[in-house]
Amino acid sequence: MNVLFALLVLSPLAAAEPLSVAGLLEPVEILTDRWGVAHIYAQNEHDLFFAQGYKATRDRLFQFEMWRRQATGTVAEILGRRELQRDIGTRLHRFRKDLDQELNHYHPRGKAIIEAFVEGINAYVDEVLVGPARLPIEFELLGIEPRRWTAADVISRHQGLLSNVTSELRTGQAVHVIGAEKVRELDWYRPGEPELGLDPAIDGSLLKDEILGLYQAFRGPVEFLPEDIVAEHRADARSHDRLRDTVSRAALPAGDGTDDIGSNNWVVSGRFTQTGFPYIVNDPHRVLAVPSLRYFVHLVAPGWNVIGGGEPVLPGISIGHNEYGGWGLTVFGQDNEDLYVYDTNPRDPNQYRYLEGWEEMRILREAIPIKGESPETVELKYTRHGPVLFEDREHHKAYALRAAWMEIGNSPYLASLRMNQAKSWEEFVEACSYSRIPAENMIWGDVDKNIGYQAVGISPIRPNWSGLVPVPGDGRYEWDGFLPITALPRVENPEKGYWGTANNFMVPDGYPYPEALHWSWGDEIRGLRVDELLSSGRRFTIVDMMSFQHDELSIPARSIVPLLKELELDDSRSRQARDLLLDWDFVVDKRSVAAAIYVSFERRLLDEVASTVVPEPARELIGRLNKKRVIDWLVAPDGRFGEDPIAGRDAVLKASLSGALSDLTERLGADTRNWQYGQENFKHVAIQHALSPAVDEPTRAKLDVGPAPRGGYDSTLNNTGSGDNQTSGATFRVILDASDWDNSIATNSPGQSGNPDDPHYRDLFELWVKHQYFPLFYTREKIESVTESRLELQPAGATDR
Numbered sequence: 198m199n200v201l202f203a204l205l206v207l208s209p210l211a212a213a214e215p216l217s218v219a220g221l222l223e224p225v226e227i228l229t230d231r232w233g234v235a236h237i238y239a240q241n242e243h244d245l246f247f248a249q250g251y252k253a254t255r256d257r258l259f260q261f262e263m264w265r266r267q268a269t270g271t272v273a274e275i276l277g278r279r280e281l282q283r284d285i286g287t288r289l290h291r292f293r294k295d296l297d298q299e300l301n302h303y304h305p306r307g308k309a310i311i312e313a314f315v316e317g318i319n320a321y322v323d324e325v326l327v328g329p330a331r332l333p334i335e336f337e338l339l340g341i342e343p344r345r346w347t348a349a350d351v352i353s354r355h356q357g358l359l360s361n362v363t364s365e366l367r368t369g370q371a372v373h374v375i376g377a378e379k380v381r382e383l384d385w386y387r388p389g390e391p392e393l394g395l396d397p398a399i400d401g402s403l404l405k406d407e408i409l410g411l412y413q414a415f416r417g418p419v420e421f422l423p424e425d426i427v428a429e430h431r432a433d434a435r436s437h438d439r440l441r442d443t444v445s446r447a448a449l450p451a452g453d454g455t456d457d458i459g460s461n462n463w464v465v466s467g468r469f470t471q472t473g474f475p476y477i478v479n480d481p482h483r484v485l486a487v488p489s490l491r492y493f494v495h496l497v498a499p500g501w502n503v504i505g506g507g508e509p510v511l512p513g514i515s516i517g518h519n520e521y522g523g524w525g526l527t528v529f530g531q532d533n534e535d536l537y538v539y540d541t542n543p544r545d546p547n548q549y550r551y552l553e554g555w556e557e558m559r560i561l562r563e564a565i566p567i568k569g570e571s572p573e574t575v576e577l578k579y580t581r582h583g584p585v586l587f588e589d590r591e592h593h594k595a596y597a598l599r600a601a602w603m604e605i606g607n608s609p610y611l612a613s614l615r616m617n618q619a620k621s622w623e624e625f626v627e628a629c630s631y632s633r634i635p636a637e638n639m640i641w642g643d644v645d646k647n648i649g650y651q652a653v654g655i656s657p658i659r660p661n662w663s664g665l666v667p668v669p670g671d672g673r674y675e676w677d678g679f680l681p682i683t684a685l686p687r688v689e690n691p692e693k694g695y696w697g698t699a700n701n702f703m704v705p706d707g708y709p710y711p712e713a714l715h716w717s718w719g720d721e722i723r724g725l726r727v728d729e730l731l732s733s734g735r736r737f738t739i740v741d742m743m744s745f746q747h748d749e750l751s752i753p754a755r756s757i758v759p760l761l762k763e764l765e766l767d768d769s770r771s772r773q774a775r776d777l778l779l780d781w782d783f784v785v786d787k788r789s790v791a792a793a794i795y796v797s798f799e800r801r802l803l804d805e806v807a808s809t810v811v812p813e814p815a816r817e818l819i820g821r822l823n824k825k826r827v828i829d830w831l832v833a834p835d836g837r838f839g840e841d842p843i844a845g846r847d848a849v850l851k852a853s854l855s856g857a858l859s860d861l862t863e864r865l866g867a868d869t870r871n872w873q874y875g876q877e878n879f880k881h882v883a884i885q886h887a888l889s890p891a892v893d894e895p896t897r898a899k900l901d902v903g904p905a906p907r908g909g910y911d912s913t914l915n916n917t918g919s920g921d922n923q924t925s926g927a928t929f930r931v932i933l934d935a936s937d938w939d940n941s942i943a944t945n946s947p948g949q950s951g952n953p954d955d956p957h958y959r960d961l962f963e964l965w966v967k968h969q970y971f972p973l974f975y976t977r978e979k980i981e982s983v984t985e986s987r988l989e990l991q992p993a994g995a996t997d998r
Contacts (some may be wrong), residue, residue, distance in 0.1 A: 199627055210917055219993040220247060220316050223809030226877020227252060227988040228980055231970040233949030233957030236495040236504075236980050242306070243313045245498035246512050248318025252635045253492060253509040256950040258325065259335040260488055261318065262343040263419060264510045269352030270311055274566040275341050276425055279490055281573065284565045286415030289577050289584040290598075293354055294605050298350055302497045302606035302631060303706040304365075305613040311348050311611075315513040318811055319345045320494065331953045338888060338896070351511065355415060359637035361664075361715065362534040366747030368393065369666040371818040373401025380881050383811060385823045386716040387702055391663035398669045399593070401461035408596045421891040430896045431997045436701075440890035440897075447883075459719065460527035461746070461914055462695030463727055464640040464648045466690070467936075471738045472626065474936035478742050479516055479525025480927035482916050485843060487884045487902050488951030488958070491516075491929040493943065493973070495980075496617075498997045500713070503617040503648070504938075504975055505946065506929055513614040518932060518941070521620045523933035524644030527698045529685075531654045532715035533638035537582050537670030541593045549595055552672040558585060558595075568767065582670055597670060599654040600680065607634040618771055622647045622689065629653045630886040638698035642932035642935050650696045652685035652703060656713040680713035695731045699723035699914075720825040722752045730914075742932045748914040754783045754795050756828050757802070761854070764847055787908035793865075796859035796874065796910055800919075805828060805856075810837050825914060882907050882923040882966065902947040902959045928965060939979045942970035 205924040215224070223240040225248045230236065235252045239245035245985045254261050262371075266272045270287035273280040292299065322343050323329050338344060348845070371380045395401055423431045432440075433888035462479040469478055482488050492509035494504070505517015516525050543934035548555040559579040563571040578585035582599040589595070601607065615628035616639075625641045632639070634655025657664075680927035682963040686703050688696055701724030704714060730745050731737075758778045766772045791848040806827050811819050831846055838845030843886050865871050865878055874880050878923045885899035907923050909915035916921040928947070934940040946965035951956040964971060 213270060215769060215989045215991045215995050217322060218251075218990050220320055221990055223992065223993040225885075225988070225990040228984045228985045229986045229988075230974065230980060231985045232961065232983075234493045234495065234973070235949075237497060239498040242498055242500065243309065245496055247317035247320070249494060249496060249512055250314040252317075253320050253494065254318045254321040255487055255950060256955075256957075257492065258321070258343060259333050260507045260730075260951050261510055262336075262341075264353075264356070264660065265344065265346055265350050267419065268350045269354050270563075271566060272419060274568055275339065275567040276419070276421070278570065279360070280419070281415040281418070281565060281567060282936050283419075284412060285575050285577070286411040286413075287355060288563055288575075289586075289993065290354065290600075292349070292601065292603065292608075294353065296349060299605050299608070301477055303608070307611075307614065308348070310512055310614060311351050314347050315351060319503070322346070334896075334899070334954065335888060336893060337804075339421075340427055340428055342774060348501050349568060352611065354608060354634070357536065357602060357607075357609040358510075358528060359416070359533050361717070362412065362536050362598055362600075364717070365534070365536050365664070365666060366404060366406070367818050367820070368844070369399070369401065370404045371815045372666060373404060373835070374814045374818065376916065379812060379817075380815070383819055383822065383826070385716060385720070385826050387718055387917040388704055388708070388711050390635045391665055391716045393663065394667055395666055396674075398671070399667060400594075403589060403592055404667065406914050411586050412598065415641070419887065421701050421888050422646065422738075423832045423833060423891045426888070428890050430892050432892050432897075433793055437890045441883070459700040459723065459916060460915075461697070461699045461723060462525040462638065462640050462729060463695060463745075464525075464650070464820075465731065465737060465742075466648050466694040467646045468694045469585040469734075469736050469745070470936075471736055472934065472936035474646060474934065475523075475648050476739070476742055476937065477518070477523035477642040477930070477933040478639070478746065480930040481516065481526065482927050483927060484931075485882065485884050485928055486945075487886050487900070487947050489928050489949075491946050492841045493945055493949060495975070500618065500751055504973060505766050505931065506594065506943075507610055507613065510943040511609070511610055511613075513617050515610040516929075517617075518933050518935075518938060520644075520938075521615060521639055522625065522647075523931075523935060523938075523941075524616060524625065524639060524641050525931065525933075526637040526639050526698050529636040529638045529652045529654055529698075529703065530700065530715050530718065531656055532664045533634075533655055533657060535582075535599045535659075535664055535674075536586075537580070537596065537597045537599055537674075538667050539580065539587070539595045540669040541595050543593050545577070546588060546590055547594070547597075550671050551581065556562040556581065561928060562724070571584055576685060576743060580670060588604075592736075599676070601657050602634045604633075604655070606631065606987070607655060609634050620926060621645070622649050626651055626683065626687070632682065638703060640698070642933070644860040644935050646743055646935075647690055648696060649690065650686070650688040650698070651683075652687070653682050654685065655682075656710075657932075658684065658710075658713045659818060660712065663716060665956050674951060678910065682991040683796065684710060690779070697727035697731055699727050701725075712891050716893075718911075725752055726750065726914050739934060740934055742943070743968070745914065746927070746932070748929055749785045749870055749909040749910075750914075751783050751785050751795070751910070751912055752826065753799065753824050753912050754778075754781075754785075757799070757831065758783070758795070760846075760850060764851060766851060766854075768855075774858055775884060785874065785909050785913055787873070787906045789874050789908075790869055790872045791910070793861060793872045793879055794872040796880070797860050798854050801853040801856040801860070802831075802849070803827060805853050809845075809849060838910065840887060875902050875908050878905070879921055880907045880910070880917065880923070881905060881921065883915070884962075899953050902962050905962075907966070930970070932970070933973075938975040939972070941973040941975070943973040944970055 217969040227371040270284035460481040467473040505514040507515035542548035612632035619625040630655040633655035779872040834842035834846035883903035909917040947962040
């Protein structure tokens, strides 16, 4: 019997109709609350994860289908030849080791759990293909249908927070152009000073961007064009070109904490809370998208009672709590990639030099389907270190990636399955020892009043090089295994009574394994603010935690604005702006005119300082400067600012302020009363669907969410990014109260559903932009009080349909 069930929207008091579904062993009940969170009650583990897969797919079907196509290298099948490079890159980087061993790494019953999850996915896919359910609008717009999943799709690494081969190539290019010492002083490396020089065997002039073409294609977002859309809903070319650069694409961070994407978390001991029990607080910052990257769910079955969020395509909960404790994460950052450069045999390009001889590349051949064409057969080449990304036949070179995340046990977040059942700090640490990708700062707080911190991630040990530049693949640069996760930094019940992380430097003095860590960290700015807020010594409430997550005080402003005080400014407009900044409280509030002036000024200042301190040949390679370093140079200017460094520094400040005022006048007019920061013409949030630039205006209005005014920027705890439109930050937040889990609260903008026709597609957006939360209820009684719909799933044959 085919799967035949649809969601019933009923009042909390109405009885749910039992529905028959093939694949279940026993009945399952799903209560969906008024905020779209599904609370799944199953009688066994198989049915629990089956139902999680089913419900998440129902809510996010298009998201699931695009994940599957990116994971399997079948995007060209629906979008044509322009996506062939992506599909080649995907297949080149596909996990190809023992699948059973891989699945069971994440949980003792990992294979059974993941396969049950996939069964649930396929149950819903089967339903929409042969039953009465209607496909979401995206499928109609593209003229496609979803396809079934396999367990191999779940463990794809294509959307993992990986690092750092892109920055490795750019650093190598910069070293070639301006030298290792100049590159080193332009960043803030820790701990110590890494070796950045290129090996003499590396020809720096051959380090071209095209080397990473397949890697970037594999990692990058899918872009839709008008020709992909059915004719009646297709955008015209002009509209598409105008909108394409503003779409919230799924860009991925480099992992060093210096870009807009970062996260905050902290755990506070009961010594400093109103209740006497820990608060566990987390707001991961990722690309804003519709639907949201993350998805809340509550999983209840024998041995399982866990609630929280994770990526909807993965079983389990990556951030949340069970009966015993709660946990959260931020990016710790690790260098788990290396770019190897080989000499190839002039007589046989499929051979590369290793030690004293030639080794053969392993070659696989795969046929890739292409829309409107015959499949194309491609060669995928591998050295002993990993996939060959690029071959330079003219210079007899090949470039391959060695990536720790291609080893067994490196699918992002799946080790959370073990964390979901942890009953104590000790069990949580044990569960963390299986979490290899991404590298994270894990925090924990429990009902026994313990708090703790454990860094996780896979850490290659490089005994003789920094890992920051490409190296020869001839055998002289090899990893010496991996550092055990439990040897990474850890803290249990810290004396200060709290622990917070914000992608900042988390390595204690005298740490014995620096060679296993990365060197590039963030600017410490958000981390400083977390510590400042939590170190007051007073006792906090949940409302304090809400305020801290949305804190918009700028520490850079507090450091830079005083430098304006004694400047001799030539025009009254600049003097008035300077005075306004000197009277400002440094809070980047959406209603503030001073905030608009400061953010415009800081943007100009960063560009001016970069033009001053970065040698011209390396400016496009160095990228965005670390703000801590910028402040250092402004406070103590050197000869790069001119013969009189202080006068040169002051000239940079004046030019930046004047330029900012000109920018604001051009953008918002001459009347400064119209210069409030948060507005559609300056700081705002408009979350655009991936299809948005490719569709007509009426369809776009249905898909997009916003706009709304915003405050904050990339250096505030409420990290709203460095652009005018917030395209990254925390749409997902949790504040967990270990004294009573029903007191926990959350956000997940714009909504739980990915279907534009579903009320839960955008219903959480308004709460989020107003800095408000919804209750994350845990007990059955509380859940029943806000239940919006009920679904009872019965094993096939248990009901007569």
